[in-house]
Amino acid sequence: EPEVTQTPSHQVTQMGQEVILRCVPISNHLYFYWYRQILGQKVEFLVSFYNNEISEKSEIFDDQFSVERPDGSNFTLKIRSTKLEDSAMYFCASTGQSNQPQHFGDGTRLSIL
Amino acid sequence: SQELEQSPQSLIVQEGKNLTINCTSSKTLYGLYWYKQKYGEGLIFLMMLQKGGEEKSHEKITAKLDEKKQQSSLHITASQPSHAGIYLCGADNAGGADGLTFGKGTHLIIQP
Structure with missing residues (x-):
């Protein structure tokens, strides 16, 4: 069964450094998402992406964050200058149609030192 | 903004027993999704409900959405580890x- 894959599984970065989290959505999907889950807290929506542009973003997704679909398969989340509070599990999700379930990857655990 | 309240927060059930988890929305739902997450892992899609009064089952799990589309329940029959x-x-x-708005989750522990 096709699945969403995320790399790396764990990323450790010094505060202030840039980090790029990578995702390969399911191949025929058109809608892409990033979520984060701080340890012990809810899964929170960050951003949705469709037709090569952001379709919705939450308050969390400030100017430090950006997303990109550099080619036909990858979908990336960049955090420009990481802060301690960016430490969380980051999930990528995709779906083929807007009213269909989103399928999630296993996540990237980001640890900021 | 949308808020989802899940109850209970945690649940310990003896293997073989039935259980129910509830999810209540502060607003009318267009779609309600149930996912399962193992600790430190990704979310696995279980079921999607969109119509008032809808009920879906998969193996021993049944999910329902009330007529007003503000409350959903997930019922597990004869629970297993x-x-x-x-x-x-x-x-x-x-x-x-x-993007989806999520509840805080219900931690389910099955005791042998």
């Missing part, structure tokens, strides 16, 4: 390709 994990309800209240 494989059912252990965190159950999350997620809401789509816009009907488009927007």
